[in-house]
Amino acid sequence: MKHSLKIKIGKKMRTIKEERSKIPIFQSTEWSKRREARKEARLNKKKKIIERRKRRAEKEKSEEKEAITEKEDD
Structure with missing residues (x-):
């Protein structure tokens, strides 16, 4: 089970990932x-697999x- 680090901001506990998405560097x-x-x-990998199956x-x-x-020849 994955645990994301949570930090308290104001009254809410939020994951670092949620907060990170708001930081301009990560945008x-x-x-x-x-x-x-x-x-x-990922898409290319899926395409290759489909082609291989075909x-x-x-x-x-x-x-x-x-x-x-x-x-029939026999």
Whole structure:
């Protein structure tokens, strides 16, 4: 179980992550670029996995067709 550090601000306990998002440094372009890069990497990884599955499915179909044609030739 993850525990985020909490700090007391005013009467509320808030996570550091919540407060950090309000600090201008963390809203800067460098951080948003990193965030975008991570997002892009995730999407690319998903795309690769989908492509791999498609290729594998096509390969299996072609193998089945070859097996059927071999049976007909006999």
